[in-house]
Amino acid sequence: MTAMSGQDSVAAPPSRLAAALSAHGLAVLFIGPAILLVVLVSIYPVFDAMSLSLYATKYAEKAGFVGLKNYIDLAHNPVVWHAGVNSLVYTIGSLLLVLPFSLGVALLLNRQSKMQGVLRTVAILPWVVSQTVTALLWAWLLNADFGPVTYGIDAIGGVRTAILASPTWAMVALVGINVWSSYPQATLLMLAALQTIPRDLYEAAYIDGAGPITSFLYVTIPLIRSTLLVVVIQLTLLYFNMVTLVYVFTGGGPLASTETLALLVLKISFESWNLGQGAALGLIVTVINLVFSLFYIRTLGRPKG
Amino acid sequence: MSRLIISNVHKNFGPVEVIRGVDITIEDGEFAVLVGPSGCGKSTLLRMIAGLESISSGDIRIGERRVNDLAPKDRDIAMVFQSYALYPHMNVRANMAFSLKLKGVARREIEQRIKRAADVLGLEPLLARYPRELSGGQRQRVAMGRAIVRDPQVFLFDEPLSNLDAKLRVAMRAEIKMLHQRLRTTTVYVTHDQIEAMTMADRIVVMRDGVVEQMGGPLELYDRPANLFVASFIGSPSMNFVAGRVATDGEPRFLSDSGLSIPLARLPAAAPGRKLVCGFRPEDLRLGEGGFGAEVMVVEPTGPEMHVVVRAAGQELTCVLRERRNIVVGENLPLRPVPESIHLFDAETGGNLL
Amino acid sequence: MNGKAARSVGTIFFVLAALGVAALALFPLLWGLTTSLKPADQILAYPPLWVPNPPTLQSFREVWQQSNLPIYFRNSIIVTSASVIFALVLSVHAAYGLARFSFRGKAALMVGLLATSMIPGVAILVPLYNLAVHTGLYDKRLGMIIVYTAWNVPTLVWLLKGFFESIPAELEEAALVDGCSRLRAFYLIVLPMSRPGLLAGSIMAIMFVWNDFLIGFTLAISEQRRLLPVGLFTYISNYGVEWGQLMAATVIALLPIVIAFFLLQRFLVQGLMSGAVKG
Ligand SMILES: Nc1ncnc2c1ncn2[C@@H]1O[C@H](COP(=O)(O)OP(=O)(O)OP(=O)(O)O)[C@@H](O)[C@H]1O
Ligand SMILES: [Mg+2]
Numbered sequence: 024m025t026a027m028s029g030q031d032s033v034a035a036p037p038s039r040l041a042a043a044l045s046a047h048g049l050a051v052l053f054i055g056p057a058i059l060l061v062v063l064v065s066i067y068p069v070f071d072a073m074s075l076s077l078y079a080t081k082y083a084e085k086a087g088f089v090g091l092k093n094y095i096d097l098a099h100n101p102v103v104w105h106a107g108v109n110s111l112v113y114t115i116g117s118l119l120l121v122l123p124f125s126l127g128v129a130l131l132l133n134r135q136s137k138m139q140g141v142l143r144t145v146a147i148l149p150w151v152v153s154q155t156v157t158a159l160l161w162a163w164l165l166n167a168d169f170g171p172v173t174y175g176i177d178a179i180g181g182v183r184t185a186i187l188a189s190p191t192w193a194m195v196a197l198v199g200i201n202v203w204s205s206y207p208q209a210t211l212l213m214l215a216a217l218q219t220i221p222r223d224l225y226e227a228a229y230i231d232g233a234g235p236i237t238s239f240l241y242v243t244i245p246l247i248r249s250t251l252l253v254v255v256i257q258l259t260l261l262y263f264n265m266v267t268l269v270y271v272f273t274g275g276g277p278l279a280s281t282e283t284l285a286l287l288v289l290k291i292s293f294e295s296w297n298l299g300q301g302a303a304l305g306l307i308v309t310v311i312n313l314v315f316s317l318f319y320i321r322t323l324g325r326p327k328g
Numbered sequence: 329m330s331r332l333i334i335s336n337v338h339k340n341f342g343p344v345e346v347i348r349g350v351d352i353t354i355e356d357g358e359f360a361v362l363v364g365p366s367g368c369g370k371s372t373l374l375r376m377i378a379g380l381e382s383i384s385s386g387d388i389r390i391g392e393r394r395v396n397d398l399a400p401k402d403r404d405i406a407m408v409f410q411s412y413a414l415y416p417h418m419n420v421r422a423n424m425a426f427s428l429k430l431k432g433v434a435r436r437e438i439e440q441r442i443k444r445a446a447d448v449l450g451l452e453p454l455l456a457r458y459p460r461e462l463s464g465g466q467r468q469r470v471a472m473g474r475a476i477v478r479d480p481q482v483f484l485f486d487e488p489l490s491n492l493d494a495k496l497r498v499a500m501r502a503e504i505k506m507l508h509q510r511l512r513t514t515t516v517y518v519t520h521d522q523i524e525a526m527t528m529a530d531r532i533v534v535m536r537d538g539v540v541e542q543m544g545g546p547l548e549l550y551d552r553p554a555n556l557f558v559a560s561f562i563g564s565p566s567m568n569f570v571a572g573r574v575a576t577d578g579e580p581r582f583l584s585d586s587g588l589s590i591p592l593a594r595l596p597a598a599a600p601g602r603k604l605v606c607g608f609r610p611e612d613l614r615l616g617e618g619g620f621g622a623e624v625m626v627v628e629p630t631g632p633e634m635h636v637v638v639r640a641a642g643q644e645l646t647c648v649l650r651e652r653r654n655i656v657v658g659e660n661l662p663l664r665p666v667p668e669s670i671h672l673f674d675a676e677t678g679g680n681l682l
Numbered sequence: 683m684n685g686k687a688a689r690s691v692g693t694i695f696f697v698l699a700a701l702g703v704a705a706l707a708l709f710p711l712l713w714g715l716t717t718s719l720k721p722a723d724q725i726l727a728y729p730p731l732w733v734p735n736p737p738t739l740q741s742f743r744e745v746w747q748q749s750n751l752p753i754y755f756r757n758s759i760i761v762t763s764a765s766v767i768f769a770l771v772l773s774v775h776a777a778y779g780l781a782r783f784s785f786r787g788k789a790a791l792m793v794g795l796l797a798t799s800m801i802p803g804v805a806i807l808v809p810l811y812n813l814a815v816h817t818g819l820y821d822k823r824l825g826m827i828i829v830y831t832a833w834n835v836p837t838l839v840w841l842l843k844g845f846f847e848s849i850p851a852e853l854e855e856a857a858l859v860d861g862c863s864r865l866r867a868f869y870l871i872v873l874p875m876s877r878p879g880l881l882a883g884s885i886m887a888i889m890f891v892w893n894d895f896l897i898g899f900t901l902a903i904s905e906q907r908r909l910l911p912v913g914l915f916t917y918i919s920n921y922g923v924e925w926g927q928l929m930a931a932t933v934i935a936l937l938p939i940v941i942a943f944f945l946l947q948r949f950l951v952q953g954l955m956s957g958a959v960k961g
Contacts (some may be wrong), residue, residue, distance in 0.1 A: 050785060053775040057839060058791070061798055061832055064828065064832030064833070065798040065799075065806070065832055071806075072805065142703070146703050147707075148943075149707055153892070153894075155895050155914050155915055159915075159932055160711070160713070160714045161710060169726050169925075171713060171730045174729050178729075203710070267895040288805065292808045292811075301807075375855075378855075380855050409855070413855065430860060430866075
């Protein structure tokens with residue numbers, strides 16, 4: 024029905040194929056460099072570690088293929104098993120303390136009040152403090168001769184203890200400062216989840232006769248369940264892989280009482296300079312990470328109802 | 329010359345063909361409205377004109393140029409989006425200046441154009457504000473301001489009024505129309521609201537399922553719908569339809585399957601023997617003898633007229649009456665469609681036989 | 683108990699709990715601060731003195747003038763800013779590509795990216811050390827910058843992709859019609875609108891690099907290339923424990939990050955929360 028008139032635009036129009044290609048080209052140009060870097064710095068090293076773990080090493084060089092010897096040596100080394108137990112104690116102990124504490128703080132922060140802004144800032148401040156600084160600060164607070172915490176225990180209990188010299192108390196202290204350092208992260212996630220719960224629900228529960236505890240158990244907890252799962256996974260991995268805090272705070276001592284698997288990786292690699300065995304233990308830690316994540320997701324992550 | 333020519337345009341999304349051969353010519357300065365039910369492809373077609381969707385086959389020309397392979401920025405068009413798409417991080421002035429800056433227009437010239445557009449739309453007091461500080465109607469106006477400062481060859485609108493409340497929508501409708509009368513820029517306006525189409529368009533393009541059902545002036549479409557679909561889509565309240573056949577005795581009379589007898593002005597040659605649908609608009613159903621009796625079901629006075637839903641031979645019909653007469657529910661009214669205004673459609677093809 | 687009494691008991695409990703939490707969070711930091719401000723003879727006192735009398739900047743002067751702290755500080759500033767900027771530039775583009783282009787294997791790519799951020803750093807320290815030695819990047823700031831950049835990319839990409847996806851496509855289309863190319867629409871419209879996301883990402887990345895110990899510990903050996911956290915750690919062994927100076931150094935290390943935290947706290951919270959989506 025339409026009369027066609029006029030000529031095509033003078034400039035040769037790019038073909039549709041070229042247009043598609045250039046969109047594609049843009050995507051590759053945008054995404055490529057980031058992926059390349061990640062592959063090089065995060066993925067390639069995993070494969071390198073796999074290869075390295077099968078070799079005896081002398082400083083940074085491979086000194087002969089030894090198959091699974093590094094793994095077998097690790098399995099027969101009681102130090103490794105001891106470190107494994109320490110890792111479990113440290114991780115589980117920290118989780119048991121941090122979950123109720125951080126949830127409590129989140130509930131505090133979720134309450135309407137004039138101080139809320141200030142309180143939130145103060146409560147999450149430890150998050151900003153690096154693990155190195157946390158360890159140094161607390162080492163000074165717990166100092167056997169001049170630390171205020173030592174003084175507090177002395178004043179109340181009448182004993183002057185060198186906390187970091189006792190294997191048991193060193194672990195307790197380590198767990199404690201770990202909680203201090205990591206609760207803000209958990210609190211913030213829980214707070215975010217709490218804030219998504221509509222006020223109506225509590226009012227409805229109140230009208231239905233629920234008191235604060237009932238509505239906490241039957242409204243709050245079910246609704247923040249998936250966030251709790253995320254928190255548990257994140258923290259478990261954080262604790263299990265923790266090196267810096269332990270290394271700076273106790274160095275694994277006294278008497279290897281706070282030496283965890285992750286710390287052992289560092290020590291085998293860079294103190295004993297057994298890079299092959301260090302790589303092997305590092306991979307074992309990675310696999311345990313994977314197992315943890317899958318386990319949690321399967322048991323806790325089941326849809327409710 | 330900025331005539332817009334769309335010839336034999338198709339669009340596929342993967343295996344689905346959503347535009348199936350559309351031919352439209354919109355003359356320079358014309359205000360064309362694309363209407364049709366949701367999902368019929370109006371937005372898709374508009375976005376193809378803008379260059380936001382590629383054209384699967386066919387040609388689009390703006391003025392003398394074939395624009396198929398031009399980027400949106402090279403097509404010399406301006407578009408007003410349904411959500412207005414104002415840049416939230418720029419104030420009103422910067423929003424309007426943005427395209428001109430990109431084109432490298434001199435600062436003085438930009439200022440002048442913004443001033444002129446702001447004058448036309450009454451935006452001066454708002455120039456320093458950010459989009460979040462504007463009401464819906466003001467945002468709408470800014471979106472138009474952003475379009476008109478460019479002085480493009482073609483304006484494209486995609487349901488620009490659908491986010492406004494009813495009253496504001498009527499006001500803006502008039503404003504856009506006045507603006508067009510002033511600027512005389514070729515315009516394509518998409519809406520699913522047939523009243524908007526009727527009131528604003530120089531020409532209406534009715535679409536369904538990716539094809540054009542009919543094109544023409546508002547009254548042309550209203551008075552001479554090409555088929556059942558257009559007849560039912562245009563007009564509110566919508567046309568009454570009755571299924572049946574013409575009388576076999578040669579008399580110009582329609583006999584519905586339900587038993588109504590409706591006198592016609594004339595008998596189309598193709599009519600006898602076919603299954604037909606007889607259509608008449610509510611305002612063409614008048615009080616008077618010679619038609620049929622109907623029981624009043626609902627009465628809705630609107631002021632100037634009365635909308636009455638009646639039941640005749642088991643079928644509900646709507647009529648719009650001008651008479652100031654007391655009508656009560658349950659009353660029996662004698663009704664008769666104006667014979668000259670009756671349409672006969674082929675029940676199978678939907679085509680208008682008159 | 684009637685409702686009013688219950689409420690005031692609740693308020694008292696709330697205030698006490700809030701004060702307790704605040705004290706716990708602040709006490710170690712304040713103790714470090716007062717120690718750093720004490721004259722030498724008041725630091726080693728038992729029972730401890732709570733307030734320095736009179737406060738003095740002596741420890742700060744000593745640690746800044748007589749140790750290598752300024753070198754560590756400078757290194758940390760350089761490495762942090764360079765790696766955060768590189769990571770942002772790379773991630774911004776990758777995230778946009780992933781948000782706006784569709785191609786096969788995109789979902790797998792996103793999951794893969796997430797998975798790499800779950801590789802425990804300590805497990806790949808040895809290969810990274812090897813890689814650095816073999817490429818000549820050992821004991822160079824550039825080596826550390828590259829690793830930190832790469833380690834920040836996955837989180838940033840996830841975070842920013844979410845932000846870009848929340849920006850309506852219509853805005854970009856309006857920009858295309860207004861005369862932008864695809865690239866320009868991204869730089870002029872999408873990026874400025876993503877400011878909160880960029881800030882959240884920046885502060886998270888800054889915190890990560892500024893606070894990290896392991897990479898600085900394994901990839902650099904000389905004083906000239908040492909980063910602050912490693913410097914603080916070695917401080918103990920090199921100088922014996924001068925607690926006043928160590929706490930002054932700690933305060934200096936904390937200062938920039940605490941300031942950044944106060945300025946960008948809002949975005950940080952937002953960033954962490956969107957991080958929650960990825961689990
Ligand atoms: N990007 C796309 N991919 C696949 N299908 C699409 C895409 N965009 C639109 N469609 C389909 O094309 C058809 C036409 O869509 P379009 O948006 O043009 O309709 P419309 O007439 O504007 O409807 P509405 O009045 O609801 O806006 C619809 O069936 C829609 O589902
Ligand atoms: Mg549409």
